[in-house]
Amino acid sequence: MDRAATPGFGLQLRHWRHRRGLSQMALALAAEVSARHLSWLEADKSQPSRAMVLRLAERLDLPLRERNGLLMAAGYAPMYGERGLDDPALAPARGALQRLLDAHEPAPALAVDRHWNLVAHNRLVPLLLQHAAPALLQPPINVLRVSLHPAGLGGMVDNLPAWRDHVLARLQRQIVASGDARLVALHEELRALPCPDPGPHTGTDPAPGDGFDDVAQSLRLHTPLGPLCFITTLTVFGAPHDVTLSELAIETLLPADADTAARLRDLLASH
Known part of the structure; x- marks a missing residue:
């Protein structure tokens, strides 16, 4: 610096x-x-x-x-270390991270850095992304870009306007917290991606996500396997003393219905 x-x-x-x-x-x-x-x-x-x-x-x-x-x-040495995730000192944390991701199978689970680049995942994630354009899957894979890009999952998201609003709002909160210029640039890039008009909504329309959107924003995909519906959770390391660990987040796509859970089990069993 x-x-x-x-x-x-x-x-x-x-x-x-x-x-x-x-x-x-x-x-x-x-x-x-x-x-x-x-x-x-x-x-x-x-x-x-x-x-x-x-x-x-x-x-x-x-x-x-x-x-x-x-x-x-202020003229003082930094207090918190910053090691690469492949550093031997982080081996215990790295092992715990992978065990946590694997334990969520057959639900897709992945870990991202502060810029939403993929750093670890379980076996379901590549299967879920297998129909995305190869250019989007070149490292570093940005999971927010893949989720909204029409050549990624964006072309498969049934509730793209609502999901896009959720992703951008979450990213904006992170920008407020960190002031990170790269996140600002990512936010602008994602805002510029094409998105269909959500269209009018009336009180007589069926509730999207089978009611899940009343309590949490769902992600609904149409895939060759059939429709998949997820609700997502974010997990972070508790009380980290390392910058790298403090910036990792684990996102889990939990099946929101029995049909999605069954399709994910079948997908995992076939590979």
Whole structure:
């Protein structure tokens, strides 16, 4: 990282406070410091202690990567390590991750990094993606792109307008939390993908997703196997001390009905 091009501590602190929608007084009260002292920190008129940087980062609910950035801007070493997922030190976590993905079979389950690139999966995921265009399956595979692209799963999603809105809203929340420019670019790319008009909806229309959309957004696919209906869950590592682990998320596509569960069992048994 070019330290000369990196914003100073005060500017970063003010940026994150504004992003979280907090006044100086509100953050000062949360961090148990005076508003005057916080003002001096934001103006770089006072040097924060390492403990103060960490306290402010916690009150601002910063991801571990951004906490490291705030520490370095204040002149301190980063607190949280960042190893590649293939690092031997992460072997226990990597093994636990794969066991968790495999345990969800015959439901598709996959792990993604902070930019929604596929890093691990169980046996169902390649089978679900086998009809996607090869260009979309070149590493790194971005699962949000594949899910919305007309040459990926997008052409198979029956409720694409609703699913697209769900994906974009989830991505926007992640952008607010992290401020990641690559996620902003991904959001713009996905918004530009073609999507059919959802059309008018009346109270007499059948409830989509057999009622599941009343409590959670479903994903409904028409496939050569027949219709598949899923509800999704996201799981993260609890209390990680490594940046890589903190940014991993596990998404599971749970069958929303008995027919989907049976089709997935048959699919797995045939391969």
